[in-house]
Amino acid sequence: MDIYQIQDIDHYYGDKQVISIDDLAIAPASIVGLIGPNGSGKSTLLKLLGFLEEPTYGTILFNGREKSSFSNGDRFKITLMTQDPYLMHRSVFDNVAYGLKIRGDTKDIRNRVGEALDLVGLAPENFTRRKWYELSGGEAQRVALAARLVLKPEVLLLDEPTASVDADSARLIKKASLQAREEWGATLVVATHDWQWLYETCDSVLHLLHGRIFKGGLGCAVYGPWRIGQNDLLQKELEDGQILVAPKPVEGKQFAVLDPSRLKITLPGKYPLLEWNIDRLNGFVTRLFLERNGDTVQTAIKVAELVITIRMERERVEKLQLYPGKEVTIAYDTRDIEWF
Amino acid sequence: MDFFQEGFAQAVTLLVNRDPATYSAISATIRASSLAMAASLLLGIPFGYLLGYFDFRLKKFIRIVVNTLLSLPTVFIGLIIYALLTRNGPLGEAGLLFTITGIAIGQTILSLPIVIALTATAVEAADRNLRITLMSLGASSFQIAKSTLWEVRLGILAAAVTATGRVLTEVGISLMVGGNIKWQTRTITTAIALETNKGEFGMGIALGLVLLLIAFAVNIFLAGLRRRA
Numbered sequence: 001m002d003i004y005q006i007q008d009i010d011h012y013y014g015d016k017q018v019i020s021i022d023d024l025a026i027a028p029a030s031i032v033g034l035i036g037p038n039g040s041g042k043s044t045l046l047k048l049l050g051f052l053e054e055p056t057y058g059t060i061l062f063n064g065r066e067k068s069s070f071s072n073g074d075r076f077k078i079t080l081m082t083q084d085p086y087l088m089h090r091s092v093f094d095n096v097a098y099g100l101k102i103r104g105d106t107k108d109i110r111n112r113v114g115e116a117l118d119l120v121g122l123a124p125e126n127f128t129r130r131k132w133y134e135l136s137g138g139e140a141q142r143v144a145l146a147a148r149l150v151l152k153p154e155v156l157l158l159d160e161p162t163a164s165v166d167a168d169s170a171r172l173i174k175k176a177s178l179q180a181r182e183e184w185g186a187t188l189v190v191a192t193h194d195w196q197w198l199y200e201t202c203d204s205v206l207h208l209l210h211g212r213i214f215k216g217g218l219g220c221a222v223y224g225p226w227r228i229g230q231n232d233l234l235q236k237e238l239e240d241g242q243i244l245v246a247p248k249p250v251e252g253k254q255f256a257v258l259d260p261s262r263l264k265i266t267l268p269g270k271y272p273l274l275e276w277n278i279d280r281l282n283g284f285v286t287r288l289f290l291e292r293n294g295d296t297v298q299t300a301i302k303v304a305e306l307v308i309t310i311r312m313e314r315e316r317v318e319k320l321q322l323y324p325g326k327e328v329t330i331a332y333d334t335r336d337i338e339w340f
Numbered sequence: 341m342d343f344f345q346e347g348f349a350q351a352v353t354l355l356v357n358r359d360p361a362t363y364s365a366i367s368a369t370i371r372a373s374s375l376a377m378a379a380s381l382l383l384g385i386p387f388g389y390l391l392g393y394f395d396f397r398l399k400k401f402i403r404i405v406v407n408t409l410l411s412l413p414t415v416f417i418g419l420i421i422y423a424l425l426t427r428n429g430p431l432g433e434a435g436l437l438f439t440i441t442g443i444a445i446g447q448t449i450l451s452l453p454i455v456i457a458l459t460a461t462a463v464e465a466a467d468r469n470l471r472i473t474l475m476s477l478g479a480s481s482f483q484i485a486k487s488t489l490w491e492v493r494l495g496i497l498a499a500a501v502t503a504t505g506r507v508l509t510e511v512g513i514s515l516m517v518g519g520n521i522k523w524q525t526r527t528i529t530t531a532i533a534l535e536t537n538k539g540e541f542g543m544g545i546a547l548g549l550v551l552l553l554i555a556f557a558v559n560i561f562l563a564g565l566r567r568r569a
Contacts, residue, residue: 052475080476086469089491098487099477147477157476 001064003028003155003187004049009058011044011211018044019055019211026189029181033198034191035218036208042191043083045208046157049189050080076103077154081161085144092117092135093128096147103151116150119179121172138169145173149180156180158190162197170194174201199291199298207309209257210340217260217298218309222246233334238304245279246337253339260310262336265299267320268329281330283308285322290314301328347545354546361522366550369527372440372514373507376447380455380503385496388459389489403460409453414512421446421517438519443527446513451503458502462495463488493569501562508555528554
């Protein structure tokens with residue numbers, strides 16, 4: 001059974017819709033990466049998965065149960081580390097031991113706190129007695145992670161855990177998180193901008209844009225101003241003068257999204273079909289990243305001010321002989337552009 | 341300038357020779373302000389906490405009222421309490437006029453808004469990540485409230501320091517409600533007022549220095565608490 005099942009959730013802050021996911025399942029003991037630009041809903045989705053907020057509409061099932069039928073035990077199985085984790089104004093020991101104490105689970109607490117600190121690369125003999133203000137940013141982040149690992153959670157939700165720490169701390173945080181899965185089979189959901197981590201260690205990567213999940217890569221949002229062109233289509237002039245064509249939006253929708261799974265990549269001048277509804281944009285490859293499965297490559301292409309990341313078959317990348325800097329053409333069906 | 345030298349020398353003499361009148365005034369001051377501080381902390385911390393922690397409809401209005409009460413003049417409080425406690429007043433039966441308890445009631449009204457306002461500010465200023473962090477570690481609503489109170493303890497200590505200073509040094513309430521009765525309700529501040537009226541400036545300055553010494557001792561104690569916290 002999936003550890004999480006999400007069904008038709010819509011989440012609002014005031015009038016603003018921040019999450020809209022029809023269907024999502026997360027398998028136990030898997031590592032799921034979340035990627036998307038700032039404001040794409042990653043943190044909100046993590047809070048929903050942590051049951052710290054309830055979705056405005058729809059249900060999230062954890063081990064087949066809704067929050068209303070949770071026992072204390074269920075609540076204790078999930079923990080979230082926010083982007084700027086707060087360290088309580090206490091010693092490192094008290095910070096790490098807090099979760100165990102409120103669970104009344106204080107047996108052998110010194111050793112367990114020590115082990116958790118070891119796991120994140122902080123020597124217990126040097127750190128347990130330190131005050132919260134005697135830690136560097138990276139150390140504080142690792143103490144916060146230790147405070148979660150000591151609980152041996154079934155689900156560990158991490159919100160950009162390595163965004164603001166030094167390289168060494170980032171390495172130790174990644175290592176400790178992976179150990180959580182290896183040692184007690186924790187399920188990890190990690191929001192990060194660290195591509196290497198995402199594609200080397202995650203079993204699946206969810207691309208989030210404006211609260212929606214895109215399957216074929218990272219969607220690319222296009223904002224106005226638009227002008228009305230031929231055939232009643234809208235035109236957006238990009239910074240380099242290229243024109244992006246889109247159908248007219250339904251009222252109330254604000255931006256157009258290029259869904260990467262519907263885009264076709266060719267070399268310039270090689271696209272044979274010239275149908276009325278197919279349009280083209282020229283850009284160049286900025287980054288290629290082989291995913292953990294070894295079969296697909298995340299290919300980032302810059303078109304004027306837009307960056308579109310597309311998941312491509314490895315064979316196709318080889319056939320086109322793509323490399324960073326190589327010019328490519330993206331063909332898209334204007335009818336496929338969606339408005340949100 | 342002779343007053344200052346005289347006053348300093350006299351302060352030392354009064355303390356070293358254990359002058360009974362001085363020690364009686366010190367005792368009255370400490371008893372009244374301890375009672376007042378105990379009452380205002382007991383009432384003010386929970387109320388200030390609720391005011392800072394929860395959002396409700398009248399919150400802003402209550403904050404304005406509490407902030408306004410920060411400017412309550414001590415003589416006005418003295419007047420109101422006097423009117424309430426005087427023999428013909430609504431609470432005259434209690435017999436609290438011209439007693440230490442009477443002074444303490446007035447001083448509680450003086451210090452309560454300080455404790456409430458500063459506690460509420462400390463709670464409001466708590467990091468917005470605190471709540472979500474505690475929730476994510478599995479804390480219940482009660483545990484979140486308890487831990488938040490502990491997190492803002494330095495702010496609450498600051499409220500206590502400020503209120504103590506105000507209570508120790510006020511003169512209006514002690515004079516009007518206490519009546520400045522020697523050996524009974526004469527506090528250091530009312531004694532200073534009396535000595536100044538008598539033209540005994542040196543004695544007044546001596547008592548002022550004694551009061552500062554008490555304030556110093558109280559703050560050393562609170563600083564100790566702060567370091568341990």
